[in-house]
Amino acid sequence: MSTQLHSSKPLSKKYLNRIFSLFYTLAVSLLLLRHGHSLIHSPTPISVALYLADFVFAFFWLTSQCFHWNPIERKVFPQNIKQVVEESEYPAIDVVICTADPIKEPPVGVVNTALSVLAYEYPTEKLSVYISDDGGSETTLYAFMECAMFAKHWIPYCKKHGVVDRAPEVYFANDPTSYPETDEIKLMYKNMKSRIESGDPFLDRVTTPEFRDAFSQWTPDFTRRHHPTVIQILLDNNDDKDVEGGVMPNLIYVSREKDSHKPHNFKAGALNVMLRVSGLMTNGPVVLVLDCDMYSNDPETPLRALCYFVDPDADPKLGFVQFPQRFSGINKNDIYASEFKPETQILSLGMDGLLGAQFMGTGGFFKRCVISDDLTCSVATIQINSKLIRSNDVLVSAHKVASCNYEDHTKWGSEIGFRYGTLTEDTYTSFRLHCEGWKSVLCNPKRAAFLGGSPSNLNDALTQAKRWYMGYLEIFFNKYCPLIYGVRSMKPLQALCYTHYTLRSFWSIPIIIYGFLPQITLINSIPIFTKVSEDGFLLYAFLFLGAYGKDFLDFVVFGGGSSRRWWKNHQRMWLMWGLSSYPFALLEWSLKSFGLSTFGFNVTSKVVDEEGNRLYEQGVVEFGVESVLFYPISVASVINLWSFVKGVMEVMKGRLDEFFVQIFICGFVVVNSWPIYEGMVLRKDRGKMPLKVSLASIGIVMAICLLSSLVFAS
Numbered sequence: 001m002s003t004q005l006h007s008s009k010p011l012s013k014k015y016l017n018r019i020f021s022l023f024y025t026l027a028v029s030l031l032l033l034r035h036g037h038s039l040i041h042s043p044t045p046i047s048v049a050l051y052l053a054d055f056v057f058a059f060f061w062l063t064s065q066c067f068h069w070n071p072i073e074r075k076v077f078p079q080n081i082k083q084v085v086e087e088s089e090y091p092a093i094d095v096v097i098c099t100a101d102p103i104k105e106p107p108v109g110v111v112n113t114a115l116s117v118l119a120y121e122y123p124t125e126k127l128s129v130y131i132s133d134d135g136g137s138e139t140t141l142y143a144f145m146e147c148a149m150f151a152k153h154w155i156p157y158c159k160k161h162g163v164v165d166r167a168p169e170v171y172f173a174n175d176p177t178s179y180p181e182t183d184e185i186k187l188m189y190k191n192m193k194s195r196i197e198s199g200d201p202f203l204d205r206v207t208t209p210e211f212r213d214a215f216s217q218w219t220p221d222f223t224r225r226h227h228p229t230v231i232q233i234l235l236d237n238n239d240d241k242d243v244e245g246g247v248m249p250n251l252i253y254v255s256r257e258k259d260s261h262k263p264h265n266f267k268a269g270a271l272n273v274m275l276r277v278s279g280l281m282t283n284g285p286v287v288l289v290l291d292c293d294m295y296s297n298d299p300e301t302p303l304r305a306l307c308y309f310v311d312p313d314a315d316p317k318l319g320f321v322q323f324p325q326r327f328s329g330i331n332k333n334d335i336y337a338s339e340f341k342p343e344t345q346i347l348s349l350g351m352d353g354l355l356g357a358q359f360m361g362t363g364g365f366f367k368r369c370v371i372s373d374d375l376t377c378s379v380a381t382i383q384i385n386s387k388l389i390r391s392n393d394v395l396v397s398a399h400k401v402a403s404c405n406y407e408d409h410t411k412w413g414s415e416i417g418f419r420y421g422t423l424t425e426d427t428y429t430s431f432r433l434h435c436e437g438w439k440s441v442l443c444n445p446k447r448a449a450f451l452g453g454s455p456s457n458l459n460d461a462l463t464q465a466k467r468w469y470m471g472y473l474e475i476f477f478n479k480y481c482p483l484i485y486g487v488r489s490m491k492p493l494q495a496l497c498y499t500h501y502t503l504r505s506f507w508s509i510p511i512i513i514y515g516f517l518p519q520i521t522l523i524n525s526i527p528i529f530t531k532v533s534e535d536g537f538l539l540y541a542f543l544f545l546g547a548y549g550k551d552f553l554d555f556v557v558f559g560g561g562s563s564r565r566w567w568k569n570h571q572r573m574w575l576m577w578g579l580s581s582y583p584f585a586l587l588e589w590s591l592k593s594f595g596l597s598t599f600g601f602n603v604t605s606k607v608v609d610e611e612g613n614r615l616y617e618q619g620v621v622e623f624g625v626e627s628v629l630f631y632p633i634s635v636a637s638v639i640n641l642w643s644f645v646k647g648v649m650e651v652m653k654g655r656l657d658e659f660f661v662q663i664f665i666c667g668f669v670v671v672n673s674w675p676i677y678e679g680m681v682l683r684k685d686r687g688k689m690p691l692k693v694s695l696a697s698i699g700i701v702m703a704i705c706l707l708s709s710l711v712f713a714s
């Protein structure tokens, strides 16, 4: 019988990648040399700008090759686990689910996520689920009281019938096979859902005195930014049994103390509190971190992670196992490129072949010792904490470690746990762990391990990206800079992967230059690129087609993505991020660095109303709000249309040869801008581009034309 638990092999495209890299690097060098030459001979502001743009593109292209150097693919064999360890020897798992806002993250959704992991195919006495509620919401606590009761029916039902979709919302929506109890459970779920969503006072529905007492902590001066710690044990595996008499997993609600005058370090702060509280209560040697919307899509997932943790020959430096973020409910063409396919499923394979994939904020199984102050690091040797989680001692200590002063003068957040100082605590924490010598693996099963939601309108999508790229700048311009500190502390190629990500907002420089300079000059009848009939043209053509062609191959041919998704969205969203999220990230980060503003963590909304959902399902881009993030996009789309028209006029004058590259660029942007023109002119629904943004953009373009004609005339 086989006892192999996992395997890995290099992707076959690896050598193709390397050969292509070589040729492309030569072409890029040639272009930069040519540019350098013309800079020395006839420096003009235009040639300087083009050099800068191509230099930045070249930098990102080169650093991105690190992801393509050694991509690997892994497999796990959970069916062999029992040959290696007995079930009674499995490590206990503590799951932490973060939620932060009962309006943007409806408690019913969080409950679904919790139920999907409570019902894992894993010994229930070794499973504990902790809810971290940064929203400090009674409704969320109430929802979990309901959840605890429903779970007593749900868990045995799922296990008895081998249910795969263990988030009830998903299960019932998929029209499940009917068993004798199905209708009853469905009704139970429906009633629970409507009780949670009703918004009626719920106290009269809470019967146990202990649970009623819990709500007395919401005194009149309790606000989400200022309140004492609330800890409520909702299920305790020492006492609670399911309807068939089986042991229940632990379920614990925690809302850490908040003081409006103290920074709370957003999600990283919440996770560190949860590490300490769970450490006191159950101290599972494996900790799974989940966002509130990332429900389990496969009940065997913990066994897959275990394939790495219980392997007797495992690398002792293995720190965490990451399952890529995958999403449910993405529309056919993925109009906001919310799948993040390159980052989650293509580039991550490349990091996996170096030191390991980065932590993606959710879906990461950590060895507890790696993110806590425990120095003996072995999954097997840590004992399950057998103390009664309800005992007074434990509860008193838990309140202490959840208080907002507990971390003062400690290394939490700087050397221990999830690291502070950035809005993207996930990337930063894994970067620091990789610097410290820890490794990680990417476990990417065919059936997604977790599925979550993604932004459902353009403003949310751009805002989310802006937050990430601000967070990335905070990581780069820091004493642990990936390029300086990182390259010295870990495999340089891995450090360059982090460099690539954390500097991405600078992609805005070439994108803005190419989005405006060829256009403004074309409008003023000034050719700025080589003619089609000159040799240099072939170089440009190769660089453009090479970059896009390679991206297409990675996304569609090797990555299995659809070509419509690639063309209509992946590459279009890149332009949108480049014009909007990236430059705004740079701007806001600069303002913060000069002490002129501060950042907040703008939680992404997980609610979509009917109209929003309809637009999304039809694949129509939803603008709707007057967001500043739309201005650069709409200005660019207008100026490109105008210059394209001017270009056609030049062609009629017989000047195609010298203007071809400029006209091509405008045409490319115009094609990509189609949804924006539609939103400005053709649409009448609520998601159309606000009139104010459209008019202002036209005004701005007129001003640019006027100004530029004055400049070029002088």
Ligand SMILES: O=c1ccn([C@@H]2O[C@H](COP(=O)(O)OP(=O)(O)O[C@H]3O[C@H](CO)[C@@H](O)[C@H](O)[C@H]3O)[C@@H](O)[C@H]2O)c(=O)[nH]1
Pocket: 098, 099, 100, 101, 105, 132, 134, 265, 266, 267, 270, 290, 291, 292, 293, 325, 360, 361, 362, 423, 424, 425, 426, 464, 467, 468, 471, 601, 602, 603, 604, 605
């Ligand atoms: O002060 C906070 C802010 C957020 N969260 C939670 O953090 C999670 C992620 O927030 P969300 O608004 O969904 O952000 P996304 O941009 O979708 O999150 C991505 O990016 C984050 C880093 O910016 C990672 O932490 C996430 O795992 C990753 O999914 C959610 O469960 C929130 O409840 C908190 O617990 N406390």
Ligand SMILES: [Mn+2]
Pocket: 291, 293, 452, 453, 604
């Ligand atoms: Mn999210």
